[in-house]
Amino acid sequence: MLIVVDPSSALPLADQVADCVRAAVARGDAVPGDRLPPARTVAAALGINLHTVLRGYQRLRDEGLVELRRGRSATITDAAADWPRRGLVEAAEEFAAAVRRLGVSDEEAVDTVRSALSSR
């Protein structure tokens, strides 16, 4: 699992850590049952505070994406199985909002999606 943080970013480091885990789940790189890297390892490698990493993991636990147990590795929960689809729905909603904002017709929007899909 790849975790990248930018200390100069306005986004809190804990949120950046959580975002990286979400992205790995959305890409399918992390699946239910996978262990998250130990918080101590991540903190040491990134040169950030251990509690910052734990805060990021706790956010994921609150979302139901990660299970945290004392003395054991944090693991991705079964809820992650739906995550890639959830990301797709969120992307579609963003796209729909952009379509409305730009005043593009539904047919033209659907054609744009088809064109993008066929080019992949």
Next chain:
Amino acid sequence: MSHDPARSGRTRRLVLTLAPPVLMVLVPLVLVAGFGGRLPARAFVEGASPQYASTWSRWVGMHLYPAVLFGGSWAVFFHRYWNWPELQRLLATLSMAFGVSLAVTEGIHVLTLVGAHGPVPTPGWAVPAEVTAAAGAALAGWRLSGPLPPPPEAGAAPPPGAPVLSLAPGLRAVYAASTLSRRRLLYGLAWLALAGLQAAGGSSVWQGATFFAVAGVAEVLQARTRLRIDAGGVEVALPWFGGLRRIVPFTAVAYAEALPAASGRGLGLFGSSRGWGFVSGPGPVLALKLTEGRPFLYSTRDAGTAAALVNGMLSRIREDAGRADRR
């Protein structure tokens, strides 16, 4: 002329590897020659029934076959590992442990018969003495092999087409993964079962069962592994092996790539001439092209991401170094 990373110290490691089989023949030969007049008429060594005990000259000759077998096997492996000093050191260590302990075993057999007229039971201190000799010889083999020559340093950026994660100057990144190799667990249990069978068979030679047991335990302890890639390099840790770890510095990495699959047979913390690392089964593998010539392989689902991060780190380090050189 191509670079030969194993040239420094190779002769020394070859001598250390091939000397113990010679010792296996020389020790019985010299002792029988030296104490010939004070030994019983026949070779009443452990396991030989008095009525079937061979003559001393025949007993000495019997050591030739295992010595040639051991020596030949070590020589074949050494030839295969001609370019890899690390593997040569491992061979020297194993050869010293087995050869010296077997020579000590036969030495004890002969010395306990000095002044005797018939079979003499093996003294209780024999096995502890053999184990101590094996451990001491292994340590000596490792130490006498000398320091390994440092691998050549890579300075070029990853080749075009290699996956690269673009890392802005302030970004910090870590990639972490862990694997559990069921295949390695099974191999380990098979070795341990063989050791149990050997021990249950009542063989008086403990070296065979010990070899199987050590190989089994080593396999099992290497089943769970952790990989970490960060600014310090690529680190592999064995949490079941007391956290034993090995770090590959970026200076020793030419570039990284993701392979769809790779064979994991024979790999491990030392590996073989095909490379080292941990391949836990079919599926994507992170492959590091190392400057020593052997690749490092590691099974991970997102091998492409891991390879891109390694190449991103390499690009950043080498571009920085290039800029510093131009100044």
